[in-house]
Amino acid sequence: MSDYRDFLGDSYNEESGELDQRKAKNKALNEREKCNIIICGASGVGKSTLINAIFGEEVVEAGAGMPVTQHLQKVTIPEKGICLWDTKGIEAENYQATMASLKNEFRQAIDNATDDSDLPHIGWVCIKASSDRVEDRDLTLIRLLTDRKIPAVVVFTRVTGKAEREFVEKAKLIIDKEFKDFLSGAYVSVNSVPYEIDEDMVVKVKGLELLTEVTESRFPTGKKSAKNAFLKAQRSKVEKRLAAMKDGAKKWVHIASAAAGTAGASPIPGSDAPIIAAIQSTMIYKINTEFELDADNSKMTSILTGIMGVTALAQVGKAVVSNALKFIPGAGTLIGGAISATTAIAITEAVGHAYISVLEKFYNPETGEVIFPENSERIISVFKEVFSYKK
Numbered sequence: 001m002s003d004y005r006d007f008l009g010d011s012y013n014e015e016s017g018e019l020d021q022r023k024a025k026n027k028a029l030n031e032r033e034k035c036n037i038i039i040c041g042a043s044g045v046g047k048s049t050l051i052n053a054i055f056g057e058e059v060v061e062a063g064a065g066m067p068v069t070q071h072l073q074k075v076t077i078p079e080k081g082i083c084l085w086d087t088k089g090i091e092a093e094n095y096q097a098t099m100a101s102l103k104n105e106f107r108q109a110i111d112n113a114t115d116d117s118d119l120p121h122i123g124w125v126c127i128k129a130s131s132d133r134v135e136d137r138d139l140t141l142i143r144l145l146t147d148r149k150i151p152a153v154v155v156f157t158r159v160t161g162k163a164e165r166e167f168v169e170k171a172k173l174i175i176d177k178e179f180k181d182f183l184s185g186a187y188v189s190v191n192s193v194p195y196e197i198d199e200d201m202v203v204k205v206k207g208l209e210l211l212t213e214v215t216e217s218r219f220p221t222g223k224k225s226a227k228n229a230f231l232k233a234q235r236s237k238v239e240k241r242l243a244a245m246k247d248g249a250k251k252w253v254h255i256a257s258a259a260a261g262t263a264g265a266s267p268i269p270g271s272d273a274p275i276i277a278a279i280q281s282t283m284i285y286k287i288n289t290e291f292e293l294d295a296d297n298s299k300m301t302s303i304l305t306g307i308m309g310v311t312a313l314a315q316v317g318k319a320v321v322s323n324a325l326k327f328i329p330g331a332g333t334l335i336g337g338a339i340s341a342t343t344a345i346a347i348t349e350a351v352g353h354a355y356i357s358v359l360e361k362f363y364n365p366e367t368g369e370v371i372f373p374e375n376s377e378r379i380i381s382v383f384k385e386v387f388s389y390k391k
């Protein structure tokens with residue numbers, strides 16, 4: 001069980017009783033579960049389009065692109081907990097030299113990794129279904145992953161019609177000759193953007209949900225947190241996304257409650273309340289992070305203050321609210337006196353679960369996003385409805 005000091009880190013100043021929101025937010029981002037995905041494929045096969053289709057429009061542009069090397073680019077998106085490795089410049093001409101240098105760069109990137117968080121957890125190898133044949137370079141790319149035992153999914157892109165589907169069937173047979181055991185049927189056909197054949201004939205987007213499902217099934221048992229990070233980040237299966245976000249949030253509620261228990265159990269000069277409020281506020285930042293919600297500081301201040309206001313009475317049970325009522329900037333309004341470990345745990349759990357329900361209420365299943373209303377009062381009033389704490 002972690003001590004409340006570990007949980008708060010340096011975001012909380014015990015002397016002043018202040019919580020640094022920016023630090024709390026960054027700590028939450030840093031401690032988020034993470035997933036690294038390598039997306040391999042020749043130039044123009046639709047890697048970027050696929051990434052945007054799965055993770056949301058803005059991803060490729062939004063990520064801080066770091067051209068690590070000539071043929072590998074790493075795009076890290078902290079708020080989504082993902083890092084995408086994208087292969088670059090794999091053209092038909094001079095492909096032998098290109099592949100040789102990609103292999104080299106890949107080996108270096110892997111050798112330089114200090115731990116698992118620097119390694120690709122899963123790989124997508126993209127092959128354009130409107131190609132004439134499976135190219136050597138495609139097989140080489142799959143081999144790059146198999147050599148490193150990186151679980152892979154072969155993604156056929158631009159599957160828009162019969163000819164493409166026929167290509168896919170033939171390609172699978174060829175690829176299976178070498179990789180059947182390794183891939184065990186992990187082939188997915190997608191059309192990442194609507195394809196207009198004619199004004200009145202459009203091939204819809206398809207295959208994205210299946211790609212998410214197959215990808216999910218490819219994570220080894222030991223890579224649970226990478227899998228969770230992937231499920232939270234993707235937007236093709238919003239119900240899975242919501243479930244993964246809720247699971248992640250619940251884990252933090254559990255950890256925060258235990259931390260609040262350690263605060264309740266420690267002799268703290270003055271009052272426990274500011275620390276418990278700081279723990280609960282930190283927990284709320286963690287939950288926001290799990291839900292990919294980035295509300296600005298002033299909004300979060302009013303939400304946190306509102307929540308602490310609702311729970312202030314609960315924090316001291318039915319006792320008279322002491323006149324030592326203290327306002328902690330960014331942490332909320334609280335009361336003097338000691339709080340027992342049991343009470344601290346129970347209230348923190350109640351606050352956490354209620355806040356998760358609030359986010360769920362504002363979750364839009366169409367877009368997979370939480371959208372808070374302008375008016376924070378509405379958020380607080382939903383919180384009041386769902387908060388239940390019985391002494």
Ligand SMILES: Nc1nc2c(ncn2[C@@H]2O[C@H](COP(=O)(O)OP(=O)(O)OP(=O)(O)O)[C@@H](O)[C@H]2O)c(=O)[nH]1
Nearest residue numbers: 043044045046047048049157158190191192193195
């Ligand atoms: N219809 C259809 N078009 C696609 C699909 N994927 C990609 N495209 C189109 O193909 C073109 C190239 O796609 P990109 O996503 O830029 O390809 P890329 O693999 O990222 O290319 P590089 O970054 O240059 O290596 C774009 O015009 C896309 O709109 C698909 O699944 N269906």
Ligand SMILES: [Mg+2]
Nearest residue numbers: 047048049086
């Ligand atoms: Mg691209």
